[in-house]
Amino acid sequence: xxxxxxxxxxxxxxxxxxxxxxxxxxxxxxxxxxxxxxxxxxxxxxxxxxxxxxxxxxxxxxxxxxxxxxxxxxxxxxxxxxxxxxxxxxxxxxxxxxxxxxxxxxxxxxxxxxxxxxxxxxxxxxxxxxxxxxxxxxxxxxxxxxxxxxxxxxxxxxxxxxxxxxxxxxxxxxxxxxxxxxxxxxxxxxxxxxxxxxxxxxxxxxxxxxxxxxxxxxxxxxxxxxxxxxxxxxxxxxxxxxxxxxxxxxxxxxxxxxxxxxxxxxxxxxxxxxxxxxxxxxxxxxxxxxxxxxxxxxxxxxxxxxxxxxxxxxxxxxxx
Amino acid sequence: xxxxxxxxxxxxxxxxxxxxxxxxxxxxxxxxxxxxxxxxxxxxxxxxxxxxxxxxxxxxxxxxxxxxxxxxxxxxxxxxxxxxxxxxxxxxxxxxxxxxxxxxxxxxxxxxxxxxxxxxxxxxxxxxxxxxxxxxxxxxxxxxxxxxxxxxxxxxxxxxxxxxxxxxxxxxxxxxxxxxxxxxxxxxxxxxxxxxxxxxxxxxxxxxxxxxxxxxxxxxxxxxxxxxxxxxxxxxxxxxxxxxxxxxxxxxxxxxxxxxxxxxxxxxxxxxxxxxxxxxxxx
Amino acid sequence: xxxxxxxxxxxxxxxxxxxxxxxxxxxxxxxxxxxxxxxxxxxxxxxxxxxxxxxxxxxxxxxxxxxxxxxxxxxxxxxxxxxxxxxxxxxxxxxxxxxxxxxxxxxxxxxxxxxxxxxxxxxxxxxxxxxxxxxxxxxxxxxxxxxxxxxxxxxxxxxxxxxxxxxxxxxxxxxxxxxxxxxxxxxxxxxxxxxxxxxxxxxxxxxxxxxxxxxxxxxxxxxxxxxxxxxxxxxxxxxxxxxxxxxxxxxxxxxxxxxxxxxxxxxxxxxxxxxxxxxxxxxxxxxxxxxxxxxxxxxxxxxxxxxxxxxxxxxxxxxxxxxxxxxxxxxxxxxxxxxxxxx
Numbered sequence: 001x002x003x004x005x006x007x008x009x010x011x012x013x014x015x016x017x018x019x020x021x022x023x024x025x026x027x028x029x030x031x032x033x034x035x036x037x038x039x040x041x042x043x044x045x046x047x048x049x050x051x052x053x054x055x056x057x058x059x060x061x062x063x064x065x066x067x068x069x070x071x072x073x074x075x076x077x078x079x080x081x082x083x084x085x086x087x088x089x090x091x092x093x094x095x096x097x098x099x100x101x102x103x104x105x106x107x108x109x110x111x112x113x114x115x116x117x118x119x120x121x122x123x124x125x126x127x128x129x130x131x132x133x134x135x136x137x138x139x140x141x142x143x144x145x146x147x148x149x150x151x152x153x154x155x156x157x158x159x160x161x162x163x164x165x166x167x168x169x170x171x172x173x174x175x176x177x178x179x180x181x182x183x184x185x186x187x188x189x190x191x192x193x194x195x196x197x198x199x200x201x202x203x204x205x206x207x208x209x210x211x212x213x214x215x216x217x218x219x220x221x222x223x224x225x226x227x228x229x230x231x232x233x234x235x236x237x238x239x240x241x242x243x244x245x246x247x248x249x250x251x252x253x254x255x256x257x258x259x260x261x262x263x264x265x266x267x268x269x270x271x272x273x274x275x276x277x278x279x280x281x282x283x284x285x286x287x288x289x290x291x292x293x294x295x296x297x298x299x300x301x302x303x304x305x306x307x308x309x310x311x312x313x314x315x316x317x318x319x320x
Numbered sequence: 321x322x323x324x325x326x327x328x329x330x331x332x333x334x335x336x337x338x339x340x341x342x343x344x345x346x347x348x349x350x351x352x353x354x355x356x357x358x359x360x361x362x363x364x365x366x367x368x369x370x371x372x373x374x375x376x377x378x379x380x381x382x383x384x385x386x387x388x389x390x391x392x393x394x395x396x397x398x399x400x401x402x403x404x405x406x407x408x409x410x411x412x413x414x415x416x417x418x419x420x421x422x423x424x425x426x427x428x429x430x431x432x433x434x435x436x437x438x439x440x441x442x443x444x445x446x447x448x449x450x451x452x453x454x455x456x457x458x459x460x461x462x463x464x465x466x467x468x469x470x471x472x473x474x475x476x477x478x479x480x481x482x483x484x485x486x487x488x489x490x491x492x493x494x495x496x497x498x499x500x501x502x503x504x505x506x507x508x509x510x511x512x513x514x515x516x517x518x519x520x521x522x523x524x525x526x527x528x529x530x531x532x533x534x535x536x537x538x539x540x541x542x543x544x545x546x547x548x549x550x551x552x553x554x555x556x557x558x559x560x561x562x563x564x565x566x567x568x569x570x571x572x573x574x575x576x577x578x579x580x581x582x583x584x585x586x587x588x589x590x591x592x593x594x595x596x597x598x599x600x601x602x603x
Numbered sequence: 604x605x606x607x608x609x610x611x612x613x614x615x616x617x618x619x620x621x622x623x624x625x626x627x628x629x630x631x632x633x634x635x636x637x638x639x640x641x642x643x644x645x646x647x648x649x650x651x652x653x654x655x656x657x658x659x660x661x662x663x664x665x666x667x668x669x670x671x672x673x674x675x676x677x678x679x680x681x682x683x684x685x686x687x688x689x690x691x692x693x694x695x696x697x698x699x700x701x702x703x704x705x706x707x708x709x710x711x712x713x714x715x716x717x718x719x720x721x722x723x724x725x726x727x728x729x730x731x732x733x734x735x736x737x738x739x740x741x742x743x744x745x746x747x748x749x750x751x752x753x754x755x756x757x758x759x760x761x762x763x764x765x766x767x768x769x770x771x772x773x774x775x776x777x778x779x780x781x782x783x784x785x786x787x788x789x790x791x792x793x794x795x796x797x798x799x800x801x802x803x804x805x806x807x808x809x810x811x812x813x814x815x816x817x818x819x820x821x822x823x824x825x826x827x828x829x830x831x832x833x834x835x836x837x838x839x840x841x842x843x844x845x846x847x848x849x850x851x852x853x854x855x856x857x858x859x860x861x862x863x864x865x866x867x868x869x870x871x872x873x874x875x876x877x878x879x880x881x882x883x884x885x886x887x888x889x890x891x892x893x894x895x896x897x898x899x900x901x902x903x904x905x906x907x908x909x910x911x912x913x914x915x916x917x918x919x920x921x922x923x924x925x926x927x928x929x930x931x932x933x934x935x936x937x938x939x940x941x942x943x944x945x946x
Contacts, residue, residue, distance in 0.1 A: 017780050028796045141928035143878040146920040149904055156911050258787040262882055277886055280795030292792045295785045420846045432837030437859055447845040
C-alpha cells in the first residue's frame with residue numbers, strides 16, 4: 001500500500017510538471033488569444049467578458065495558469081472557444097471513447113501476442129518461426145498511418161465494416177444486443193489497426209523472453225520428468241517470463257496511446273485524437289492542454305497498473 | 321650501502337606525513353544505514369630520498385589509503401603531508417597540478433588501469449599528451465624509448481593492452497608512470513597476482529630504474545618474502561595505525577610489534593620450507 | 604564476420620535509397636510543381652514492350668493517353684504512335700543539391716506523351732516526381748531532427764552522468780517528464796501553439812526543431828548510463844592523476860564508449876522521425892502545399908473519392924515503408940554486430 005501511495009504522489013508531481021510545461025509552451029504562441037477571441041464572431045461579447053474575468057485571458061502567464069488550476073477544482077477544466085462550452089464536457093466524452101478503443105486494442109494485442117510469441121519460441125528456427133519473423137518485420141516497417149489508410153481503403157472497397165464513426169445514425173433505436181454489435185462493428189477497424197501496429201513488438205519481446213526462459217535448467221528438468229509440451233510452455237515457462245513482460249505492458253500502453261491519435265483521426269472514431277487535431281487547428285488552447293493532460297493521465301495510470309501487476313506477479317519485487 | 325643509507329637518512333625526507341586520519345563512510349543504497357571505516361588513525365610516516373621503502377601489513381590495514389593520500393589522489397580528513405618542503409594538503413588546484421607529475425602511482429589492476437581501446441604507445445604517451453609536453457611524433461618516439469627502458473619491445477607499440485600478459489601490462493603501467501619523470505613512484509600491490517619469477521623480474525627492473533633516475537620507490541605489499549630482501553626501509557601498518565618503521569635490517573632482526581613478528585614469521589615459514597625442500601631434494 | 608557483412612549490405616542499400624532521393628532531380632522525369640491540367644488523376648502509365656501489331660520492341664514504350672469521350676477522369680490509350688522511353692533524356696531544368704544546374708533526367712519521353720509512373724493528382728502533377736522530391740524533405744526532416752535529438756541527448760547525458768549529484772538528479776527528473784508524455788499528443792500541442800501560417804522554409808525548420816526537441820530523453824538516459832560506467836574505470840582515475848581535465852577525459856576516454864549507443868539510437872530514431880513528419884504533414888500541421896512531402900501527398904487520401912477510386916495515390920506509403928524497412932534492417936544489423944563484438 002505504501003508503494004501505491006508513493007507512486008500516486010510521484011504521478012501527481014509529474015502531472016503538475018506536465019501542466020506547467022504545456023502552459024509554458026502555450027506562451028510561445030504569438031499574438032493574443034484575447035484579441036483573436038474578440039474578433040471571433042461566434043463568441044458573444046458577454047462570453048468574452050466572462051472568460052476574461054474567470055480565466056484572466058489578458059493577464060500574464062502565471063495568472064492564467066493559476067486560474068486554470070482553479071477551474072480544475074470548480075469542474076470546468078478550462079473553456080473551449082471553438083465549441084463555446086467548458087472543456088470538461090468535451091473531454092470526458094472523448095476520453096471515454098479513447099479509453100474504450102485503447103483498452104480493447106491493448107487487450108486484443110496481448111491476447112494474440114502471448115500465444116504467438118510462445119509458439120514461435122517453442123518452434124524456434126523452423127519455418128513457422130521464420131514466417132512469423134518475416135511478418136513481424138513487415139508489420140514493423142509499416143507505420144500506423146499506412147496501416148490505417150490501407151484498412152480504410154479495404155473497408156471502402158468491400159463495405160464489410162462501417163467506414164468511420166463510433167455509432168450508427170439509428171443507434172438509439174436499436175435493441176441492446178444490436179447496440180453492442182453496432183459498437184463492435186465500428187470498433188473493429190480502428191482496433192485492428194492498433195493491434196497490427198503493436199503486435200510485432202510484443203511478439204518479439206514475448207518470443208525473446210520465452211527463449212531465454214526455455215534455456216533455463218529448471219525447464220530441462222521438467223522436460224526430463226516427462227511434462228507435456230503445452231503444460232511446460234504455459235504453466236512453467238510463461239510465469240518465469242512474466243517479469244519483463246509485465247514491464248512491457250506499461251510501455252505498450254504508451255505506444256498504443258500515441259498511435260491511437262492517428263487511427264482515431266483517420267477512421268473517424270470520436271476520441272481525444274480528433275479533438276486535439278481540431279483544437280490545434282483552431283488554436284483552442286484550453287482544449288489542447290486538456291487533451292494532452294488527459295492522455296498523460298492515461299499513460300501514467302497505465303504504467304502504475306503495470307507496476308502493480310509486476311508487484312503481484314513477481315514475489316521478489318514485493319520483498320525488496 | 322649502509323653508510324650510503326645513513327647519509328641519505330640524515331637528509332630531509334622526500335615526503336613525510338604527520339597525524340593523518342581518514343574515515344570512509346559507506347552508505348547502503350536506499351537505506352538509512354551507514355557504517356564508517358577508519359582507514360587511517362593518526363599515521364606518521366617518512367620516506368627517505370632515493371630509497372626503496374616497503375609498506376607492509378595485512379589486507380585492509382590502510383596501506384592503500386595511505387598511498388592514495390601520499391599520491392594526492394585523495395585528501396585526508398586531518399593531518400598534513402609535506403612533499404619536498406611543500407605542504408600538499410594546503411594547495412589548491414593549480415599549484416597541485418604543477419606538483420602532480422612528481423608523484424606517480426601504479427595500481428594492482430593493470431587491466432583496469434589501461435584503456436583497452438588505446439595502443440601501448442598511446443597509453444604511455446598519455447600523461448605527456450595531457451600535459452602537452454610534446455607533439456605527436458615526439459610523443460611516439462618518447463613512448464618507444466620508455467618501452468625499451470622497461471623491457472618491452474618497441475615493436476609492440478601498436479598492440480592493445482589486452483594482448484599483453486599480466487607482467488608486461490605492469491611494465492606498461494610503470495612506463496606510463498615514468499613518462500613525466502617523477503621523483504617518487506608508488507606501487508600499490510602491483511606485484512600481487514603475478515607469479516614469483518615475474519615478480520622478481522619486475523623488482524629487478526625497479527631497482528635498475530631507481531639507480532638510473534634516482535627514483536624514490538614506495539612498494540606496498542602484504543607479502544614480505546620477496547620485497548623484504550631488497551628494500552632499504554620497511555613500515556608496518558596494522559588496523560589503520562603505523563606500528564613500526566625503520567631500516568630493514570633493524571626491524572627484521574628486532575621486530576618490536578607483535579604484528580611485525582607475525583609478518584616475519586610467515587616469511588620465515590616460507591624460507592624454512594624452501595630450505596627444507598632443497599635439503600630433501602639434495603639427499 | 605557474417606554480422607559485419609550483413610551490416611555493410613544493409614547500410615549500402617539504405618545509402619542507395621538516400622542517393623536516389625538526393626538526386627531526385629535526376630531520377631524524376633518532371634518538375635514537382637508542373638501541372639498537366641488535361642490529366643487530373645491519371646493512372647500510372649502502362650509500359651509496353653509489345654505493340655498492338657504484335658511486334659516486340661527493344662526499347663520499352665508508352666502510348667499517349669486521352670480522355671474517354673463520355674467521361675472526365677477515365678483515360679484510354681491512343682494506339683497511333685509509340686513513344687519510346689529515352690534514357691538520360693533532356694527535360695526540365697533543375698539544380699543538383701540546389702547549386703549545380705542540369706537538365707538531364709534518368710528517363711523521359713520525347714514528344715507529347717507523358718510517363719506518369721505513379722499516376723497524377725488532381726492538378727495533373729506527376730506523383731512519381733513528387734514522391735522523389737517529397738522524399739528529400741521528409742528524409743531531411745528525419746535526419747536533421749535525429750541529429751538534434753542525439754546532440755541534446757549526448758550533451759545532457761554526458762554532463763549529467765559525469766558531474767552527478769544535483770545536476771544528475773534534476774536532469775533525470777526532466778527526462779522522466781519527457782518520457783511520460785505521449786509524444787504525438789505533445790508534438791501536436793507544441794506545433795499548434797506556434798504560428799500556423801508560415802513560409803515553407805520556416806515550417807520545415809520549425810518542424811525539425813519541434814520533433815528533435817521532443818525525443819532527446821531516451822538517448823540522454825542511455826548515454827548517461829554509459830558515461831556512469833565509463834567514468835569509474837581505472838584508466839579514468841589514472842588520467843586524473845596525470846592532471847587530465849574533465850574535458851580531456853570526456854573526449855578521450857568516455858566518448859568512444861557512446862558511439863555504439865549513438866549509432867543504434869540513430870538507426871531507430873530516423874524512421875520514427877520521418878513518420879512523425881509524415882504524420883504532421885498529413886494532418887495539415889507540417890509542410891504544406893506546394894512543397895511536396897510524403898505526408899501531404901498522402902493527405903489527398905483523406906477525400907473519400909480519392910481513396911475509393913485512385914489507388915495510385917497510395918504510392919508515397921510504399922516509399923515510406925521501403926525506407927522504414929531499410930532502417931529497420933540496419934538497426935537490426937547494428938544491434939547484432941554490437942552484441943557479437945564491439946565497434
